[in-house]
Amino acid sequence: MSINKLLVAMSLALALAACSKQEAAQDAAASANEAATEAQAAADQAAAAGTQTADAAQQAADTAATAADAATDAAAQTAGAATDAAADQAKDAAKAAENTAEQAKDAAEEAKK
DSSP: OOHHHHHHHHHHHHTSOOSHHHHHHHHHHHHHHHHHHHHHHHHHHHHHHTOTTHHHHHHHHHHHHHHHHHHHHHHHHHHHOSSHHHHHHHHHHHHHHHHHHHHHHHHHHHHTO
16 A cells, blocks of 8 residues: 555545544544554565565555555545444444554564564
8 A cells, every 4th residue: 555545545534524423433544544554664674674574564564554444434434424323333343444454563563573
C-alpha cells in the first residue's frame, strides 16, 4: 500500500462528521492507518537489513494495510448508516480492523528482529 493511499485513507477518516459513533470509527481507522504505516516501515527495515524474515514482515504489513482499508470503509459506512444498529455494526467493524492492523504491525516488528 502506497503512502499516498494511506494519506487518502486517513483524510477520508478525518473528514467524517463528529458524532460519537463516527468519532469512534474514525479513531479506529486513524489508528489502523498508523499501524499500517508502522508495519510497512518495519517491513522496509527488515528488507534493508537483509533478514530472512523480510517476506514475513512484508506480509504482516500488507495485512495491516488491508485492515486499515477495512477500517476506513467501516468508518465511511458509519457516517452513512441509516440506523443506530447499522452505525454500531460499522463502528465495531472499524474497531476490529484496527485490532487486526495493530496485531499485524506487531508481527512485522517482530519479524524484523
